Amino acid sequence: MKKYIFILITLSSIGAFAQNFGGGFYFGMTTSQINGDNLGGYNLPGANLGAFTDYSISDRAKLLFELAFVQKGARDAISDSSSFNKIRLNYLEIPLLYSYKWNQLSMELGPGFDLLINSKEESNGFETESDPPYYQFGASAIVGVTWHFTDQFKVSFRTNNSISLIRESNIPSGVGESAIQILKPGQRNIVLSFGLIYQLI
Secondary structure (H helix, E strand, C coil), X not given: CHHHHHHHHHHHHHHHHHHCEEXXXXXXXXXXXXXXXXXXXXXXXXXXXXXXXXXXXXXXXXXXXXEEEEEEEEECCHHHCCCCEEEEEEEEEEEEEXXXXXXXXXXXXXXXXXXXXXXXXXXXXXXXXXXXXXXXXXXXXXXXXXXXXXXXXXXXXXXXXECXXXXXXXXXXCCCCCHHHHHCCCEEEEEEEEEXXXXXX
């Protein structure tokens, strides 16, 4: 009898634990630039899509685990230059975030771990070699806010900035360098993302 009671308690505990999990999908767009490349402005649009699972730790707080495809990079503002330079970086990203909800809004904060799938650089319509090459692995800091306009659908806005370098600087020392580049040499992604979230579970 005690054995069956133990089994029922265990199954009940597992069921209660499973009820705290949820998940879904999201898709949207990015606009990005690279700090340290001497190209200013969020001029490069891209895609941002993925899936997530969440675990409720209280009525307001959740932990989010995501798997996403994110396009980052930079390009010239065409109106500012007769030349055209473009950098496209495609990443597989794993964000691990803490989310806190207040009314219809929630705030997200945490790191993202990046795996570079491929990179492509263009100058005046011709593909050029990436010199120096981009690092395959990296880390980002992610901060965001999400509006819950229904129980299943949400809209998010995030900033996604590199913690680690994506590569060493390709600008000769002293040429057009900002104070930030001198103190923190090398290049980093700076990304704004907008997305629609569907909460499946």
